[in-house]
Structure formats: C-alpha cells, structure tokens
Amino acid sequence: MKILAEISEKSLGLTGDCERLGSDYELRKSARVILLNKKGEMAVQYLSNYGFHKLPGGGVDAGETIEEALKREALEEVGCDCEIVREVGMTIEYRNKYQLLHISYCFVANMVGEVGQTKLEEGEIEEGQETLWMPPAIAFEKMKKDKPGKFEGHFILERETSFLDEYLKNNNSKQKHEQIQYIEFLSNDIERIKKFYSGCFGWEFTDYGKEYSAFSGEYVDGGFGVGEPVKGSVLTVLYSEDLETTKEKVKKAGGVITKETFSFPGGRRFEFEDIDGNKLAVWSDR
Incomplete structure (x- = not known):
C-alpha cells in the first residue's frame, strides 16, 4: 500500500521531534474508510466538543485483519455495513509525546443497506461524535479549515487530509481529457x-x-x-x-x-x- 505521509510533531510545526531512531515505540494500527452512500456523499465523524472532523475508523483488534476492523468500525460508528472498493493509502505517525507509532490504512467503501443504530464507545460519546454526510470535496475543505481542540487532533487532520487529497486526485473525473463534463x-x-x-x-x-x-x-x-x-x-x-x-x-x-x-x-x-x-x-x- 502506498505511503501518503509520515507525520510527527516537527512536521506539524508543534513542539517536538521528528521520528526518534533507535527509540522504543508502542505500535498501533488502525483502519480508516472513505465511506460513500448512493448519492456519492461520504460519512464524516464530527467531534463537536473538540471542533474538528475525521474519517470513520479505529484501531485493529488482536486477531483482526485490516479489512475486518474497517467493517466493524463502520458498523459501530456509522451504523451500516459496507463493501470495500479499493485501497487509498497509508500514513505513519510518530507521536513522540506518547512514544506511539501509529500506522493507518485507508480504503474506499460503499455503504450497504440502510443506516441503523450506532454503537459508540464511551470516549467517542464524550467527544460529542456524530455522523455527517457530505460530498468528499466539502469534507476535505472543512478538515483543512478545522482548528482541533486537542493535541491528537493535529495528527488526525493531517492524516485524514492526506487520505482525502489522494482520493480526490484519483476521482476528479471532471477534468479528464475528452470526457463528458x-x-x-x-x-x-x-x-x-x-x-x-x-x-x-x-x-x-x-x-x-x-x-x-x-x-x-x-x-x-x-x-x-x-x-x-x-x-x-x-x-x-x-x-x-x-x-x-x-x-x-x-x-x-x-x-x-x-x-x-x-x-x-x-x-x-x-x-x-x-x-x-x-x-x-x-x-x-x-
């Protein structure tokens, strides 16, 4: 899978280093999804208590594949099943403040069936997490303008905009040569x-x-x-x-x-x- 970005405190302009070679990091893997409905809108998780948007997804549990984690997270956070279409790419985060190495894998998926009941974790409820639906280009613009109210939000937004930028570049059919516009x-x-x-x-x-x-x-x-x-x-x-x-x-x-x-x-x-x-x-x- 294509690496889209390597993110650290230094690359974000925060106080801190880039990756620390030779240091011990705790490894975390997660699955992220650009989840589309039949209108071509994507699901976006808005954290109202912290003022920023992110993609649905979360950590991969022990014994899960990336794809299994993605489908589970879509069901829990958005309330629907989904069918994976293709890969988008991956990002690597060096969160030196917590000695955390975070690798995220992103896919495009289509919603299957209707949206039902979500099953949010306690921390997600405390963040004021809610699902919004909007065109991918609008989601990208909102994330670029977001000002996160917590440290992790800077990493999250850089990660999500990397995924959406890659997706939009590969799906901008309006500007293809000699295609109906x-x-x-x-x-x-x-x-x-x-x-x-x-x-x-x-x-x-x-x-x-x-x-x-x-x-x-x-x-x-x-x-x-x-x-x-x-x-x-x-x-x-x-x-x-x-x-x-x-x-x-x-x-x-x-x-x-x-x-x-x-x-x-x-x-x-x-x-x-x-x-x-x-x-x-x-x-x-x-």
Whole structure:
C-alpha cells in the first residue's frame, strides 16, 4: 500500500521531534474508510466538543485483519455495513509525546443497506461524535479549515487530509481529457423539470436568473435552459447501483419508460422520457 505521509510533531510545526531512531515505540494500527452512500456523499465523524472532523475508523483488534476492523468500525460508528472498493493509502505517525507509532490504512467503501443504530464507545460519546454526510470535496475543505481542540487532533487532520487529497486526485473525473463534463437540456418550465429530477435522483439546483438552472454531480455537471425540448437528440446515460429502484423513482415522478430493462454485454439498462420528452437511459453493472 502506498505511503501518503509520515507525520510527527516537527512536521506539524508543534513542539517536538521528528521520528526518534533507535527509540522504543508502542505500535498501533488502525483502519480508516472513505465511506460513500448512493448519492456519492461520504460519512464524516464530527467531534463537536473538540471542533474538528475525521474519517470513520479505529484501531485493529488482536486477531483482526485490516479489512475486518474497517467493517466493524463502520458498523459501530456509522451504523451500516459496507463493501470495500479499493485501497487509498497509508500514513505513519510518530507521536513522540506518547512514544506511539501509529500506522493507518485507508480504503474506499460503499455503504450497504440502510443506516441503523450506532454503537459508540464511551470516549467517542464524550467527544460529542456524530455522523455527517457530505460530498468528499466539502469534507476535505472543512478538515483543512478545522482548528482541533486537542493535541491528537493535529495528527488526525493531517492524516485524514492526506487520505482525502489522494482520493480526490484519483476521482476528479471532471477534468479528464475528452470526457463528458457538462450536459444541457432545454425546458419550457424550469421549475417543473427541477421538481422532476429532484424527485427521481435527488439532484440539487442553483438558479442563475429565471432562464437557467444548473445542477452538480460527483461525475458530471449540467443545466436546464428555457427553450422548447428537442426530442431525438444525444442520449444521456446515467448509472445506478439499484436499477429497479431507480426505475420506480422515474415512473413515480412522471417519467415514461420507453424501453424496458434489457441486458447487454456490460450489464442492464432501461430508457425513459422525462416530463419534457427528453430521452435518457439508466444502466447498471449489477
């Protein structure tokens, strides 16, 4: 696993040394997770009594693998099961004040099922720990601005921002060469079409005057301008982790299924028209 950062009091600008060669350290290993829901938001633990944010995760117990510890911590701190997608990287902390060598391993994981009851430890409750959901880029900005109210917080924030920086660099699909970055639709009723897509997919909009409204997603942005919808133009294809549920949302919002679910070599998909007659498709590899 790639080492993303080596952190010490000295590297953080605190009073203290860098690593002490030849010294005895107590070893601690932990698992951290960038845990994503179906909206592409990530779970963030906010420590309200200390004023900073961190990733879900914690120490690896005796006999556990890193992956087992990650799933246990996600269930305890966030209240959900998860499926690990890939590695992000690792950090090494030399907390000389406590003679602690702390190695953290970070993974990306998708939430499985719904969020249930958490099982926080007494110390986590005393910290005022609560789960917030937000886009990864927003979480990164919040952590960079945080001013931790305890010594360990400086190490935690440097560690977490190292993980998120690596994740965001590898997931910034908006700037990839010759990839779709923005899509535009025409609509003769902006408010009506906003309501449709909010109901189907939870899209959030920003209005720019009365004749244009933009939406932003993790992988592609777009907007709706005032005009007569053009049928039969370029087909816009969306991805879904749960094709059947998405299909029901489209129908409930007033969309018309124009081609029922069918299989193709890469997965399954269906096609529909929105309430203005724009033609779209939704596919899934599941």
